[in-house]
Amino acid sequence: MKDLHGIIFAYTNNTRLKELTEHRTVSSLPFGGRYRVIDFMLSNMVNAGVYDVGVVMRDNYQSLLDHLGSGKAWDLARKRGGLRLLPPFGRAGAGSPTYFRGKMEALASVAEYVDYIRQEYVVIADGDIIVNLPLEAMFDQHVRSGADVTCMCTPCQVSEPELATYVTLDDKHFVKNVSSGRAETGSYEALGVYMMSKKFLKSIIAECKSHSLYDFERDVLQRKSMALAAFPFEGYAARVQSTAQYFCHSMELLTPEVRGSLFLRSRPVKTKVRDETSAYYGPDSCVKNSVLADGCIIEGHVEDSVLFRGVHVKKGAVVRNSILMQDVCVHPGADLRYVICDKAVVINQGRLLVGHESYPIAISKGAMV
DSSP states (O other), rough: OOEEEEEEEEEEEEEEGGGGSSSOOOGGOTTTTEEHEEEEHHHHHHTTTEEEEEEEEOOSHHHHHHHHHHHHGGGGOOOOSEEEOOOOOOOOTTTTOOSOOHHHHHHHHHHHHHOOSSSSSSEEEEEEEEEEOHHHHHHHHHHHOOEEEEEEEEEEESOOGGGOEEEEETTSSSSEEEEESSOOOTOOOEEEEEEEEEHHHHHHHHHHHTTTOHHIIIITTSOOOOOOEEEOOOOOOEEEHHHHHHHHHHHHSSHHHHHHHSSSSOOOOOOOOOOOOOOEEEETTTTOOEEETTTTTSSSSEESSSTTOEEEETTOOOOEEEEEOOEEETTTEEEEEEEOOOOTOEEOTTOEOOOOOTOOEEEOOOBBB
16 A cells, blocks of 8 residues: 555553563563564554554663664665654653653654655554554545544453543444543444544644644544544454563463464564574473474473573473563473563573462563572
8 A cells, every 4th residue: 555654653661561661662572482562563564565654662662673673574674765763852841751741742743754754644553552453454444434534443352441442333333432441332442553644644733732732542532523433353452551461462372263363374474583493392391382483492391381582491490371582591490380581581490480370470681580
């Protein structure tokens, strides 16, 4: 789709993710053995033919810069257009916060970038959603409907209820009501993906800036009179807003139905390539119902777990219901249950770590236990 431009908000952060976002944003959080959360939204756009994408960042974005690079892994390294990384801009004035507070303030800070968008239409999307979307079908509906804005929504509960935006639809799939934090009977949850014309986007940026408004869902969708259409999506979707949510969604990958909804041959999820040898399974190893990436060395027992590239589970070690990120090493005699190990964590011999599915133990990057 040469007439659609993409903007991803990759600055979402949440203190409830604790150790997992000490050195990164939610968008660059590793997920599924080899991906980052932002890979899903970037792939959604590229699969729909959107090759001009801007990524709006705010803080803790070094990891995101390292991952995205020039955008080559998503075919976005182009002489004209392609991937644009948009760093944070502080608001002017004494006593002002260092960073923008919401989407509209973020867009106002990159207004010059918006002015030079070549396409007639724009899709803006949150960068903390794990989903495989048919954006091309959504774009076709948006153009046909003549709506000012089209909102991607789902009948499922994706976000924490108090942080969610809900829409109520009429029989023609136009939105009658928008509410925050409370779902009405028959309402849908907004997925944070919206399509509109560039002209309309520029008008609401100017209006919000002149009235010191900064939140898109509250200050635009709820207050502004407009033709707001909906595009219901029935597939799997997940949003990462807490450590418990991250653990739950990672464990859902062990279900074939979830993997089938996320990883489609017709809409592949792309990520940064890291060449590795195949996973090695020792003669005494045991692996059950787990997702393992390339480069793993498994000599112990792994069950109901997600292991990223380069993980080494040594002989005599036991890993159950856990998530081990890149280059984690688990020494003999260690026993992990309901544990999330960030990158390069070392679990020493004989350690016993036991969390719970509602409160998993999260270990910071590079720690030695």
